[in-house]
Amino acid sequence: MTRAISLHDVSKTYARGVRVVDRLSLDITPGELLVLLGPSGCGKSTVLRMIAGLEEITEGELRLDGEYANDLLPAERRMAMVFQNFALYPNMTGRGNIGFPLRVEAPHADPAPRVDATARMLGIEDLLDRFPAQLSGGERQRVAMGRAIARHPTAFLMDEPLSNLDAKLRNHLRAEISRLTRELGVTTVYVTHDQAEAMSLGDRVAVLRGGVLQQVGTPRSVYALPSNVFVAAFIGTPRINLLRGVVRAPLDGAMTISLGKQYLRLPEPLSLDHQLLRVQQGREVIVGLRSEAVRIGKPAAARPGEVLITGLVEHVEFQGHEALVHFSTGSRPAVVPDLQAPRPVPRPVRRRRREGGTVLDRLRERAGTLRAGPVVVLDDPADAAEAAPEPASPESRAPGDLIVRTVPDIDLRDGMQVPLLVDLAHLFVFDQHGERICPAPARLPELEE
Ligand SMILES: Nc1ncnc2c1ncn2[C@@H]1O[C@H](COP(=O)(O)OP(=O)(O)O)[C@@H](O)[C@H]1O
Ligand SMILES: [Mg+2]
Numbered sequence: 494m495t496r497a498i499s500l501h502d503v504s505k506t507y508a509r510g511v512r513v514v515d516r517l518s519l520d521i522t523p524g525e526l527l528v529l530l531g532p533s534g535c536g537k538s539t540v541l542r543m544i545a546g547l548e549e550i551t552e553g554e555l556r557l558d559g560e561y562a563n564d565l566l567p568a569e570r571r572m573a574m575v576f577q578n579f580a581l582y583p584n585m586t587g588r589g590n591i592g593f594p595l596r597v598e599a600p601h602a603d604p605a606p607r608v609d610a611t612a613r614m615l616g617i618e619d620l621l622d623r624f625p626a627q628l629s630g631g632e633r634q635r636v637a638m639g640r641a642i643a644r645h646p647t648a649f650l651m652d653e654p655l656s657n658l659d660a661k662l663r664n665h666l667r668a669e670i671s672r673l674t675r676e677l678g679v680t681t682v683y684v685t686h687d688q689a690e691a692m693s694l695g696d697r698v699a700v701l702r703g704g705v706l707q708q709v710g711t712p713r714s715v716y717a718l719p720s721n722v723f724v725a726a727f728i729g730t731p732r733i734n735l736l737r738g739v740v741r742a743p744l745d746g747a748m749t750i751s752l753g754k755q756y757l758r759l760p761e762p763l764s765l766d767h768q769l770l771r772v773q774q775g776r777e778v779i780v781g782l783r784s785e786a787v788r789i790g791k792p793a794a795a796r797p798g799e800v801l802i803t804g805l806v807e808h809v810e811f812q813g814h815e816a817l818v819h820f821s822t823g824s825r826p827a828v829v830p831d832l833q834a835p836r837p838v839p840r841p842v843r844r845r846r847r848e849g850g851t852v853l854d855r856l857r858e859r860a861g862t863l864r865a866g867p868v869v870v871l872d873d874p875a876d877a878a879e880a881a882p883e884p885a886s887p888e889s890r891a892p893g894d895l896i897v898r899t900v901p902d903i904d905l906r907d908g909m910q911v912p913l914l915v916d917l918a919h920l921f922v923f924d925q926h927g928e929r930i931c932p933a934p935a936r937l938p939e940l941e942e
Contacts, residue, residue: 495523496557496572496647496680498544503553505539505704514539514704516553523558524678526671528695530685530727536704537684541650544682546570557647572648573641577656581625581636587612588621591639598644611643614673631662638670642677649674649681655690667694688728692716700724718934722827722927725781731817733921734782734895735827742774750780750922752824755802757915766931770922773930779827781921784898789818790914799914804895806909816901820913826894 498521505514514536521527529537542548544555546567555562557570581590591611592604612618617635625633634654641649654670655663671694674681685691691698692712699709700723708720719725725733738750738757748763748770749756757780759767770778792801804820897913905911922931 495678497521497523497559498648498680498682499556499559500540500544501554501556503540503543503555504551505536505543505548506551512704514543517701517704517706519699519706519709521680521682523680526674526681526683526694526696528683528685528691528698529701530688530691530695530698531701532727533686535701537686537701538652539704540701541574541652541682541684544570544648545572545574545650570648571644571646572650573644573646575634575637575641575649575651575654577653581633581640583625586622586624587617587628587636587639590625590636591621591643594640594644604643607643608639611639614642614676615639615669630658631666634658634666635669638673642673646679649679649683651681651683653685654683656685656687663690670694689730692728698728700727702727718929718932719921720929722779722781722923722929725921725923725929729783731784731896731898734780734784734787736780736782736822736894737825737827738778738780738922740770740773740776740778742771750778752780752802752822754823757800757802757917757920759917760798760800766933767917769931769933773922773924777925778930779923779925779927781923782895782915783919783921784896786916786919787895787897788914788916789897789899789903789911791912792914795914796916798918799916802913802915804897804911804913806905806907806911808907809903809905811901814901816899816903818897818899818903818905818911820895820897820911822895822913824894 498519500517500519503514503517504512506512517540519527529540531537539548543550546565546569550563557565562570582593585593588608592608595602595604595607608621609618612621615635615638617632617639620628620632620636623632625636628636634657637654651670655666658666667690670683683691683694685694695712697709698712698715700707700715702723708715708724710718715724716728719728722735726735736752738752741749741751741756747761748759748767750759750770759770790799795801802822804818804822806818807821808819810817810819895913899905920931921929924930
């Protein structure tokens with residue numbers, strides 16, 4: 494059985510009144526893999542723990558299959574959690590670990606058939622007789638997954654489960670998680686700060702920032718139509734170029750966006766999107782150009798819709814299959830004051846592991862099932878955020894203010910002046926508050942949810 498999980502105006506306030514999740518509404522459909530994405534400290538784990546029942550919901554409503562569920566004990570929710578640190582019971586073999594929640598749940602039933610079936614599904618039959626100390630990180634995480642799956646939970650809640658693994662293994666297990674959750678058809682909420690992971694894994698991605706939902710949609714739609722500059726900057730590699738511009742919209746002349754001493758001249762007749770900029774006349778805006786919107790090319794090579802600017806090579810970053818060229822254009826990089834995630838509120842970090850334990854223990858005691866892990870707690874998620882590297886903040890950019898992708902063997906040296914062609918069909922414009930002006934919401938209806 495899989496679950497519809499819905500949050501309606503859910504808020505979380507910890508002691509001292511700090512609201513770490515603010516009126517979050519999300520409808521997760523049965524069998525869906527929804528990724529909660531956001532920088533460290535934005536409230537992802539808190540949301541997951543509220544869904545699991547490990548954290549009280551301060552305000553708002555959680556519904557499971559439409560039923561009010563705020564007060565359900567974790568056991569009654571039958572969800573399985575997988576954490577970053579995949580702590581297995583060290584004194585139990587793979588078999589013992591996977592079978593443990595089954596034995597707790599039904600002490601008189603033989604867990605072997607389920608354990609074996611789970612191991613087959615994960616291709617870890619050969620790990621069953623080994624102890625955690627005899628397993629690699631990836632193998633441990635597979636056993637941990639097995640422990641979550643074996644119980645046939647109604648949902649998986651995964652909190653940065655791959656963050657501790659090296660890149661190659663991460664990609665491999667990511668694909669495996671994607672395959673498994675789809676095969677099992679179990680609703681999954683997957684938390685990560687890694688946008689590439691979110692994009693490759695999610696049916697939909699919900700972007701959180703400072704406890705506030707910024708946007709939810711398919712990976713394709715959040716990339717193509719970020720609702721604000723934060724989402725635009727958070728999603729996509731290399732990061733979207735963000736430049737400060739001023740809209741010049743004379744009634745008689747061509748409409749332009751000036752970038753320092755240069756300008757983008759919008760092609761006539763103005764597209765519907767560009768017409769929207771008329772009302773911004775004289776205002777400062779943020780111009781967003783993803784790497785696919787800019788290429789190195791002579792004016793004569795310009796295609797329709799492309800306009801010319803000039804960039805000064807600051808630095809060439811060789812990447813093997815391509816190079817990233819950092820240019821300065823004389824425009825100022827956009828700094829949106831509230832772009833950065835709010836500083837995490839100070840708290841007694843090191844004690845959280847124990848606190849988490851007590852909450853859970855208390856709940857279990859209330860349920861009268863002292864050790865019956867209702868939610869399979871493989872480890873406390875508290876440490877996940879601390880260990881995870883903070884993604885580059887949108888302000889922390891290299892000296893160049895425009896990054897362009899090229900073939901790796903391009904002959905460019907620092908200090909060269911290079912013509913750049915900007916494809917205005919790929920132009921994003923955000924207002925001073927960071928909200929997207931263009932493209933307009935209605936422009937690509939097939940992408941907008
Ligand atoms: N038990 C707690 N008491 C007080 N503040 C907390 C507690 N747990 C988390 N926080 C704070 O809530 C915010 C969100 O934390 P968390 O959900 O762990 O973020 P994420 O998982 O996105 O990194 C952070 O500012 C964190 O410091
Ligand atoms: Mg976390």
